[in-house]
Amino acid sequence: MLVLVVDSSTPAVTAALVEVSADGVALRAHRCTVDARAHGELLAPEVDAVLAEAGARPADLAAIVAGLGPGPFTGLRVGLVTAATMGQVLGVPTYGVCSLDGIGHPVAAGEPVLAVSDARRREVYWAVYDGAGQRIAGPEVSAPAVAAERARDLAATVAVGDGAHRYADVLGLPVRAEPRFPDPLELARLAAERIRAGAPGERLTPLYLRRPDAVASIARKPVLP
């Protein structure tokens, strides 16, 4: 089954086509551009390009997988709205996967792992995975020091992700070089069971983790002296 994977939760704007079969998930085509300011421009041409590279038409897609974040809101929405609208037209199910799982899950091999992405404003989005790749904490948004403390409590021995590189000093853990950003093949693997079973699709609800910046307007200032 041909499946489209999109993730726009980090500066890496990603589209991939994967083949989900009974015995595995294989990458057919992949585009990724790291540019935190151009998610809206980049993603659709990438989707177009992976389809063209695989010689496929949109109607050949059996499902769509999208990284739900957490991630900076504006960019994150691009991936989710792209997946949701394409799923609507094609009548195929859409499945969401926590984007941090696409960073932490592949690294977990016996020891707990801290997966970290940049949340801007000197904060990080993070989650902790056990040795089998199961998420045991998060996703959360907090100062890197808070993530470091929780990771220590959960006996994480390694950190991974773009945010881990950025805040390596504060986290105090060895940093795995890759994946730096959510791995689309991994996101597809995490949804593969649902895809194979033809499970009903889900509404793609972003993991914002933060409330909108909305300040109730204060009482009106008088204009008379």
Added chain:
Amino acid sequence: MADEPLILGIETSCDETGVGIVRGHTLLADALASSVEEHARFGGVVPEVASRAHLEAIVPTMDRALTEAGVTIADIDAIAVTSGPGLAGALLVGVAAAKGYALAAEKPVYGVNHLAAHVAVDTLEHGPLPEPAIALLVSGGHSSLLLVDDLARGVTPLGATIDDAAGEAFDKVARLLGLPFPGGPPIDREARAGDPAAIGFPRGLTAAKDLAAHRYDFSFSGLKTAVARWVEARQRAGEPVPVADVAASFQEAVCDVLTVKALEACRANGIETLVIGGGVAANSRLRAMAEQRAEKYGVRVRVPRPKLCTDNGAMVAALGSHLVAAGVEPSRLDLPADSAMPLTVVSVPGDVR
């Protein structure tokens, strides 16, 4: 006519998620979801709240529009979307959605100018627009006077507000009078029982010295302050505020300036058609005053019905339909959302062939 293009329009530049479907100049569907109530307690639109609401609303709103029109997306010839100007994050949801629909259904996509769409929507009500025409676009986000030479390829900005938008002035004055947000409808309602000549509020940029540099520009900030001063003085004196009179006098001042400048633009350019659009065009006094004064100038005023004046998807579809009919090239898939899209750009050009 069945051979006219079937066009879908998507609008998300502010707090309304709109999906409209037109065939030629015929409106088939105009589905709308609004987050206005979520913004009311903030007294203005909160961009992130609007963006979140667009993401939630786009798929169901599209479903409603397709059902209403009795078509499927496979029947559509092209998709038009507001790519600017507007709130950056809100625009981006609509642009990404349009591209998702275009990709999946293998249709062309046109990134269009929101203000030009406000002009184009009138074609759904009154048929093709005679060109050139003058357009007055007034809402909570914009107050512009345009010369529409060619709605498919370019419009010429004549003037705009130098401070608050006209709709913003309505919102602020409504708040001052204890009326709900958005302020346009309640002020219109209150004004009906008031005397428009009760208080002589200032008409911004109409004095001879201002006209030299700002012949077609607007200013509503001074008016807003004048209303606030007048109301406060009453309150301090312990006297009741005559809400209906204040509303009527304020509304009269706004409509006076708007219609005088719009009709002066018609006269100076020898133009006989004035189109009024945007949320403030739903104001009953503006419509009446424009029609009454236009007669003197031999100008025909075209104002679409109120539901088409406020932001909606039908206006975007109407402009898309006009572009397709004029043979304009679609935009490319890397179409950006442009919060400051200039008025001179009607649609974002695609590859030049």
